[in-house]
Structure formats: C-alpha cells, structure tokens
Amino acid sequence: MSELSQVDIYGQYQTAMSRIADLRFSSALLQWDQETYMPPQGAPLRGQQIATLTEMAHELFTSKTSGDLFTHLVETTALTPVQKRNAELSLEDYTRQQKIPADFVREMSETVNQSFHSWIEARKANDFNIFSGDLAKLVSLKKKEAGYLGYVNHPYDALLNEHDKGTTVVLLDAVFTRIRGPLKDLLQKITNRPQVDDSFLHRHYPRETQWAFGMDLLKRLGYDFEAGRQDVSEHPFSVSFNNRDVRITTRIDEYDLAAMTWSCIHELGHALYEQGLPGGQYGLPAGEAASYSIHESQSRLWENHVGRSESFCREFFPLFKQYFPEQLADIDAGHFYRAINKVQPSLIRTESDELTYHFHIMIRYELEKKLIEGSLSTNDIPAYWAEQYKLYMGIDVPDHKSGCLQDVHWSHGSFGYFPTYSLGSFYAAQIYQAAVNGSVAENENQKNIREEVNSGR
Structure with missing residues (x-):
C-alpha cells in the first residue's frame, strides 16, 4: 500500500x-x-x-x-x-x-x-x-x-483500571496503608494544639453576592468565559465538549463562604486543564486527559496549592473584602489564611481540609471494594459509613444527606473514581514543587511544565 x-x-x-x-x-x-x-x-x-x-x-x-x-x-x-x-x-x-x-x-x-x-x-x-x-x-x-x-485478582481492579490504567487493589491498599498512620498521627498533633477560629466563614453571605464574587474570582484566575460558563447544580462538576466549550458548576451555602469559593477553584482546575488540552485533536486520544488522576491533580493543585496559599490570600483577600465588607470587617489576611487552612475532621468530603480529605477517600475506597466483592450490601451502607467516620475521624454522622448521600458519583455509576482524588493530590504536590523549584525535566522539545501536563494522552 x-x-x-x-x-x-x-x-x-x-x-x-x-x-x-x-x-x-x-x-x-x-x-x-x-x-x-x-x-x-x-x-x-x-x-x-x-x-x-x-x-x-x-x-x-x-x-x-x-x-x-x-x-x-x-x-x-x-x-x-x-x-x-x-x-x-x-x-x-x-x-x-x-x-x-x-x-x-x-x-x-x-x-x-x-x-x-x-x-x-x-x-x-x-x-x-x-x-x-x-x-x-x-x-x-x-x-x-x-x-x-x-x-x-479482584473484580474492583477492572473498575479502577477504567479510571486510571494499571491501578489495582494491591497498589491502593499499599498506598493507603503507608499514609494512614502518619496522617492520623499528624491529625492528633494538630488536634492537641489551640484551634483556629474560622467562625467568620459561617456568617451570612448572601447567595447573589457569593455568585457575583465567584464569577469575578474565576475570571481573575484565568477561566475563559468565551470558552465556558458556570452554573449551579446539586453537586459541583465540570464537563468538556471540546477545549473551546468547557463548563463548570458550583453550589452555594449562605452560611459557608468556603464551600462555594473552593468549589469554584477546584472546578476551575479541571476547566483550565481541559481548555489547555491540544487543539485540532477533537475526538482523538491526544486531545483527551492523560488520566482521571492527572485531571484531579489539576483541580487539587488549584484548590490547595494555589487557593489555600499565603500568596493567594495576600492577592485576593482585598477582593473578598470588596464583596463582603461587613462580614470580614474584623478579619485580616493573616487570620483569613489560617482559617481556610484549618485542620478539623468534618462530614463533607468537598469541604474538608487537605489532611483529613484522604480519610474521606479511604472510607469510600474500602466501601466500594466491599460492595464489588460482595462482602457489603447496599442496605448496610449507612451503618458502615457511620462506623467508619467514627473510626477514622471520631465524628458522628447525623443523617444520610451529610453522610452516604453527599456524593453524586455512585448515581453516575462511577465506581473506582474516588481514589483518583488522593492520587491526584499526590501528583499535584509533586507538580507544584517542580514548578516552584524550576526543576522541570526537559525533553527533546524543551517543553515547559504546562506543556507537559497539557499534552493529552
């Protein structure tokens, strides 16, 4: 031929x-x-x-x-x-x-x-x-x-592999076993110290003002509204139809400023990744995300390494005060920075701190593994959920909505997705450190770190 x-x-x-x-x-x-x-x-x-x-x-x-x-x-x-x-x-x-x-x-x-x-x-x-x-x-x-x-080895492996090629129960068991103890020890040390006062984050923040603030923040952080939009949904998510049409959603709690703010920043990370994927590869693997964990590395990088950084607070705290002058009248940037980084066991995964977040993932991972292998029935999920939250973080689950009904993933059939949040967080830390240090490995094309991350599959 x-x-x-x-x-x-x-x-x-x-x-x-x-x-x-x-x-x-x-x-x-x-x-x-x-x-x-x-x-x-x-x-x-x-x-x-x-x-x-x-x-x-x-x-x-x-x-x-x-x-x-x-x-x-x-x-x-x-x-x-x-x-x-x-x-x-x-x-x-x-x-x-x-x-x-x-x-x-x-x-x-x-x-x-x-x-x-x-x-x-x-x-x-x-x-x-x-x-x-x-x-x-x-x-x-x-x-x-x-x-x-x-x-x-395990039926759950087939579903894990659909989200991240090569991921298995053996691999994840080893990863989570390695970090579980150190994270619990660190949490105990933090718990023994005086607690940060973050009560100002739970003052009344009107829905309309939060929405306007979120839109402004997204624009300032680089989200291209000519190639995307934001709406409200029951559970925040991002979706891409091509790299010129990438949409995100958020949800708003009038008594929790952090929930909407870092939801926006998390989904922004997903959107910027999709908007930065190679053009001219519509429908082809080269135009798709490298993996779900890499996708989550970008959302977690923006949410934590950027959005909870001291430099972010210095740069954007004036914007917070511009939109919420009364609520933040007695708060300075230093107090704000400490509050948004407060470590404390909590019920809601998407609103949890950088440390305890991984306990939320471990609980879901173990639960899904048991469901797929048949050692746990769906009827037993609420009781198992409550038991594990008490075991991992010492907190009581008061109801189903703030417990086993909080995530949309199962209703989408996305079993095997949750571990990508932890894996993505680990990748995010390494990518961010490489960017800060300027120690990006160069290949023959002298690509920078952004080109490496956004190179598709």
Whole structure:
C-alpha cells in the first residue's frame, strides 16, 4: 500500500472518530442540561435520549470496521508520532470496550439516569432508602461490567483500571496503608494544639453576592468565559465538549463562604486543564486527559496549592473584602489564611481540609471494594459509613444527606473514581514543587511544565 493511501486512511480514521465524538458529546450535553436546567418531568425521556446516543457511540466505536481500521493504522509506518499514538490508544480502547455488549451499555445508561434522579430525591428527603434500590441495581451492573472487562485478582481492579490504567487493589491498599498512620498521627498533633477560629466563614453571605464574587474570582484566575460558563447544580462538576466549550458548576451555602469559593477553584482546575488540552485533536486520544488522576491533580493543585496559599490570600483577600465588607470587617489576611487552612475532621468530603480529605477517600475506597466483592450490601451502607467516620475521624454522622448521600458519583455509576482524588493530590504536590523549584525535566522539545501536563494522552 502506498504512503499516500496510508495517510488517506488516517483521514478516514479522523472522520470516524469525530462522528463518534459528536455522539458522545451530544450525550454529555444532555447530561449537563439534566443536572442544571432540565424540568423534572423531562427525566424519563431524557434517559432514553442519553441511552440511545451512548449505545450508538459504543456500537460505532466497537464495530468490526473500526477495529480493522485501528489495527491497520497501528501497523502503518507513514504516521507522525502523535498519529501513531492516537492509533495505538484507539486500538487499546477498542480492545477493552468491545468486550462489553451494546445492550449492556444501554441498560447501564438507563439505570444511571434513573439512579441520578432517585439520588436527588433521596437527598431532598434525607432518606437513603429512596436511592438504595437503584444503587443496588448499579452495583450489580458494575459487577457484571467487571466480569466483561476481566481482572486477575479482584473484580474492583477492572473498575479502577477504567479510571486510571494499571491501578489495582494491591497498589491502593499499599498506598493507603503507608499514609494512614502518619496522617492520623499528624491529625492528633494538630488536634492537641489551640484551634483556629474560622467562625467568620459561617456568617451570612448572601447567595447573589457569593455568585457575583465567584464569577469575578474565576475570571481573575484565568477561566475563559468565551470558552465556558458556570452554573449551579446539586453537586459541583465540570464537563468538556471540546477545549473551546468547557463548563463548570458550583453550589452555594449562605452560611459557608468556603464551600462555594473552593468549589469554584477546584472546578476551575479541571476547566483550565481541559481548555489547555491540544487543539485540532477533537475526538482523538491526544486531545483527551492523560488520566482521571492527572485531571484531579489539576483541580487539587488549584484548590490547595494555589487557593489555600499565603500568596493567594495576600492577592485576593482585598477582593473578598470588596464583596463582603461587613462580614470580614474584623478579619485580616493573616487570620483569613489560617482559617481556610484549618485542620478539623468534618462530614463533607468537598469541604474538608487537605489532611483529613484522604480519610474521606479511604472510607469510600474500602466501601466500594466491599460492595464489588460482595462482602457489603447496599442496605448496610449507612451503618458502615457511620462506623467508619467514627473510626477514622471520631465524628458522628447525623443523617444520610451529610453522610452516604453527599456524593453524586455512585448515581453516575462511577465506581473506582474516588481514589483518583488522593492520587491526584499526590501528583499535584509533586507538580507544584517542580514548578516552584524550576526543576522541570526537559525533553527533546524543551517543553515547559504546562506543556507537559497539557499534552493529552
């Protein structure tokens, strides 16, 4: 086959992948609307619409035609390194996804849609039982998915690998065992010291003013509103349809300024990462995030290493006072800095400090592992949750909403995602230190650290 015809085949590959991406991102757009603006009665048919698009995208990607195309491209010599990498990753993804039947993909999508809405209702009623039935179906489906994908040692490995290639129970058990003791010791030392007064963060901060402040802060931190937007949702999230349309959401508590502020900064990290991924690679692996842990490294870097830094407080505390002059009248930048870095066991993962955050992740990791291996039933989740929060942090869980109903992830079917938050935090610390020290490893193209991080898969 001539070199020209080989290049032509790469063009066919780009067209095919672009069409598959159109279906996937159309489905994602419907999901974004579902969590932001869709009227409640639109839920049943919205689930059908999302399931249809998801099934179609899966069928196209896992077709024999696609598989043959990916295989041929991998064997082609007339490709650039990026093109070759795209072909290799597409074949790798195809080999994994073709193990999963299309009817299963549709069933999973429909169950996820139903589960999301029952989770919303359960949170409103503060009653886990409203969600538990759908969650049990999801757990059953995720076990089935693990069987389709295959695993060597533990069924949870198959789901972990979907979020971070190569991640296993053996690896995570070792990581969490290594840090659990030192973190508990450090927490005890901090607990024995005089506690920081952060009560001013829980004064009344009007919803409208918080929203205006958050929008202003995001703009000043570099979020491109010409290529994104922010809205309000039950649980903060980010979503990208391409690197010129990256959207985020937040939630607002009028008596907790920190909750909205660092939610915005966390999602900003995700958005800046997506907006910085390579252009011209729409629908291709080179235009996608390297992994979920790397994605979380960017959100956690901005949330903690930037957003909770002393320099951030010096730079932006005047902006806080501009929007909230009465609430912060008796507070200076130093007090503000100490307050936003206060270490104290708490109920809500997204509002926890940098140290105890990892206990939240360990609890979820162990719980999911037990669900997937079958040693814990969904009905036992509330009791297990309360037991573990008492064991890890010595706090009582007063209700379901601030306990096992606080995260959206299970309703999305995202089992195996939570460990990426801790792994991402570890990566963030190393990336930030490298940037501060200026000790970035140089490759042949003399790329800087931002180019390295934003280079895609």
